[in-house]
Amino acid sequence: MKNAGENVLIVDKVERKPLHVQIYEQLKKQILSGKLLPQTKLPSIRELSIELSVSRNTVEYAYQQLYTEGYIYSKPKSGYFVAVLDSDFVAHPANVTSLAIEQVAEGGVTYQYDFHPASLAPDSFPSKIWRSLYIDCLKEQSIQFNVYSNRQGEHSLRREIQLYLERSRGVFCDPAQIVIGSGLQDSLTLIAQLLRDEHTMLAVEEPGYWIPRSVFSNNGFELRTVSVHENGLAVEALKHTGSTVVYVTPSHQFPLGYVMPAENRMNLINWSKMVGGVIIEDDYDSELRYHGKPIPALQGLHPGGNIIYIGTFSKVLSPTLRINYMVLPHRLLRKYNQLFSDYACTVPLLDQRTLARFMEQGYWERHLRKMRNIYKKRYEAIIQAVDRHFGSSAQIVGQGAGLHIVLTLRDTRFTENEIVRRAQEKGIRLLSLADAYLQHRAGYPQFMMGFGGMQPADIERGVAQLYRYCL
Ligand SMILES: Cc1ncc(COP(=O)(O)O)c(C=O)c1O
Structure with a gap:
């Protein structure tokens, strides 16, 4: 044209x-x-x-x-x-300073090579199936448009989630313990309100995810950081914080990617028994493990304990749907029912029913396999590209799962911020690891590099370009 x-x-x-x-x-x-x-x-x-x-x-x-x-x-x-x-x-x-950077409708910026850890494969959402299931649900006689749906979410969806969690994550619960929500921040807000009578502090992983920090501090909690090593959260250090609530990502530590081995999991559970502590287990992307079997959840090791398990559909299906879930221990469930008896579920009924059918009819498992294959190829592409271009000047931390790697650069003459800025000027987006720290951190520049949103060939080109601006 x-x-x-x-x-x-x-x-x-x-x-x-x-x-x-x-x-x-x-x-x-x-x-x-x-x-x-x-x-x-x-x-x-x-x-x-x-x-x-x-x-x-x-x-x-x-x-x-x-x-x-x-x-x-x-x-x-x-x-x-x-x-x-x-x-x-x-x-x-x-005004366009770089051809690689273009303005998008949201007023933000898109990058030619977007290594943001939350970037996902575009066009992978199963729109056709979703649309047809959605229409089927809309036609259902049993949908009542004049009433609020169940506060904890549709029973059919909770049942499907319970079966899936038991089968593939080793989580043991009853659908009555599951609360459907519209994302981590939504679930954590409820949890903070459930816990604030009896607890005043939240221990968080350092480095760690930023959302729990802001939700809990917005709800009046003091934050305590606990270092992370190759075995995940340092439980000994947790004991010294005085906190009786901890947020952890044991199956794939965010952002370092470490897996907490069984022994450390038992240490954490023992800590919870000893101090009456509550463990908030965020199992956000454990479906995406590319080698070996996914690691069973912490909750399954002590189903009757004080562990709140949280999972999401954001990584494998879509973050736009805003659907996640938490599994509450029985003791907190009673309190949840007292405190939130007037609340309504935050996820629209039709979306819940559509997702329940998607799971019931086997599409979820199929989609999961498809996405795991797509991301595995992208994961391999980034590992190979870093190896090819950076060689021994870079080190990759936490491999084999999820949607990002952490890159450490030992031989660069630039600071972390300088590298992020230099890359950005050339249309490459990376996140500095400093964003995941609450306290000041010294050491080599480190970056979170997401690979979910790019084809393997673009990952290769992006890493090659990045190398030119980093060292
Ligand atoms: C550590 C961690 N937990 C949970 C989530 C999922 O959040 P949500 O369910 O709100 O999309 C993410 C998403 O990026 C994450 O990085």
Whole structure:
């Protein structure tokens, strides 16, 4: 397609991405970059379909999506035109400092090579199946649109989660102990409110995930940091904090990736028995283990104990759904029922029912296998690329699972912040490990490098580029 500004659209029929998505993405990019100016008339559906040798439906889908998102508007009998967008959304061509960085609708920045640890494979969501299951649920006679659904979440979903957890994570519970929520922050907010009568401190892993820190401190808890070594949380150090609540990621320590061995798990459980301590076990990505079997959860070692187990659908299915779950020990369940009797479940009923069917009909297990394969290839690509380009100048910590690795650079002349900035200027996003520390940290520069959102070939190119700006 050529029009004002000689903008060209190219569709690649070999690529796996659907053609209408390719057209939609390119047009959106041209609109946001200011290459397609407001009020510019787009070619008619017929013209563009002939020009690109695609069906009219393909172009129509692309235009529909742009129309729905407000990038274009239509005039009766005249066709589609580029909308006037809020100036915050549109990058002025003269202001674009790097070709690799482009403005996106949310006003943020997308990177050519995005190594953010939370980046996931785009286009992997099973939309077709999800849509069909969602419609089936919508047609169900038993859906009542005039009442609030169960506070802890749909029974059918809790039942599926219980079966899945028992089968693959060794978690033992009853569906009555499961509370569906809309993400870690939602579950932790409830937990903080459940615990704050009897506890005043939260011990957290150092380095560790930042969400529990902010949720608990926002709820009046003091934070105590506990160091992490190759066996995970240092339980001896935990004992000296005086805290009676601890947040841990034993199956894949965030961010270092260490797995807590059985002996240290028993030490932690013994600590909990000794001080009446509560363990919050965040099992966020243990499905994604690329070698050997996933490690059973801590909860399964002491199902009657004071362990709150938390899992999520964000990593394997989608963070956009905002669906997670926690398993409460019986003692806290009673308190939960007293405290939150007026609360409603935060996840929409139809999403819960759709997910329950997705699990019941075997799609979840299938999707899990598919995603594990995709991410395994990406994981291998990053390990090989780091080895090929950095060689002995870099060390990788915590291997074999999850969606990111931690890279340590021993021979660089730059600081961690300088490297993050230099990479960013070239369109590469990495996160400094300092973000995972509460206290100041000395030592070699370290980075979290996510590999979930990029194809193996891009990972290879991204690591090669990064090497040039790091040493
Ligand atoms: C350590 C950790 N826990 C939990 C989660 C999942 O959070 P949520 O269920 O809110 O998406 C993440 C997501 O990145 C994480 O890194």
